[in-house]
Amino acid sequence: MPRTSETDARIIVRNVDKRFVLRHTHSLKETFISLIRRKSLVTTFEALHDIDFEIGEGESVALLGFNGSGKSTLLKLMSGVLRPDRGQILTRGRIAGLIEVGAGFHPDLSGRENVYLNAAILGMSRKEVDERFDDIVAFSEIGDFIDTEVKHYSSGMFVRLAFAVAIHTTLDIMLVDEVLSVGDEPFQKKCIAKLRELQSQGKTMVVVSHDLDTVSRLCERGILINKGRVVFDGGSADAVAAMRAG
Numbered sequence: 001m002p003r004t005s006e007t008d009a010r011i012i013v014r015n016v017d018k019r020f021v022l023r024h025t026h027s028l029k030e031t032f033i034s035l036i037r038r039k040s041l042v043t044t045f046e047a048l049h050d051i052d053f054e055i056g057e058g059e060s061v062a063l064l065g066f067n068g069s070g071k072s073t074l075l076k077l078m079s080g081v082l083r084p085d086r087g088q089i090l091t092r093g094r095i096a097g098l099i100e101v102g103a104g105f106h107p108d109l110s111g112r113e114n115v116y117l118n119a120a121i122l123g124m125s126r127k128e129v130d131e132r133f134d135d136i137v138a139f140s141e142i143g144d145f146i147d148t149e150v151k152h153y154s155s156g157m158f159v160r161l162a163f164a165v166a167i168h169t170t171l172d173i174m175l176v177d178e179v180l181s182v183g184d185e186p187f188q189k190k191c192i193a194k195l196r197e198l199q200s201q202g203k204t205m206v207v208v209s210h211d212l213d214t215v216s217r218l219c220e221r222g223i224l225i226n227k228g229r230v231v232f233d234g235g236s237a238d239a240v241a242a243m244r245a246g
């Protein structure tokens with residue numbers, strides 16, 4: 001796969017490792033015995049190992065892999081939600097991420113208040129939100145529920161509103177994690193059409209999805225991750241074939 005030169009790269013992932021500390025719950029007695037025996041109550045798990053690639057301006061990349069392979073962790077590192085334990089992640093431009101459904105949404109606030117809150121987190125000014133508010137609500141098809149507290153929303157409504165806010169921000173890089181599968185089919189089609197529109201505007205996109213056919217049609221390039229390592233980086237159809245071949 002063509003590796004972009006550093007000058008036109010939007011995302012550079014350089015020799016990245018990410019570890020998580022797993023804390024084990026123990027009874028008081030077990031904790032005491034572990035302390036006496038000087039046994040650790042925590043273990044470290046390496047979720048990503050030596051990840052190294054670049055994503056160029058205007059590229060659309062699918063991150064593929066089985067459950068627990070490290071896709072979401074990698075997306076969170078790109079968005080800045082997590083930091084690597086080793087290596088570097090460099091991004092250029094404004095990032096809009098749909099990573100954890102409802103992250104940045106407050107359950108006790110209404111849809112309207114959450115649009116303003118979420119848009120502010122994504123770097124939009126109040127004036128920008130005022131101008132785009134009607135379009136956001138129209139895209140989400142939330143209708144009269146916009147003034148209802150979001151804790152009463154269905155998971156689909158949640159995603160619709162979060163997606164609508166994200167795509168109406170001024171962005172250079174769009175990170176999408178699995179959220180496409182939460183909306184119903186008509187809404188998914190609408191989201192994909194919108195993502196294609198962003199592609200045609202030259203935006204950069206990284207998409208995680210288990211819908212292999214959709215994601216390989218949407219993205220030209222596929223990066224396959226297995227147990228925290230990149231095992232394939234090339235055309236998305238070939239990446240899907242490599243994944244299916246096991």
Ligand SMILES: Nc1ncnc2c1ncn2[C@@H]1O[C@H](COP(=O)(O)OP(=O)(O)OP(=O)(O)O)[C@@H](O)[C@H]1O
Pocket residue numbers: 020021022045047065066067068069070071072073074
């Ligand atoms: N905060 C955390 N603390 C401990 N372990 C974590 C944490 N986040 C992720 N992990 C572990 O890291 C590994 C990779 O998780 P990740 O969510 O990135 O996988 P994924 O490829 O996105 O999986 P899926 O397809 O199931 O969404 C998993 O074993 C997961 O349990």
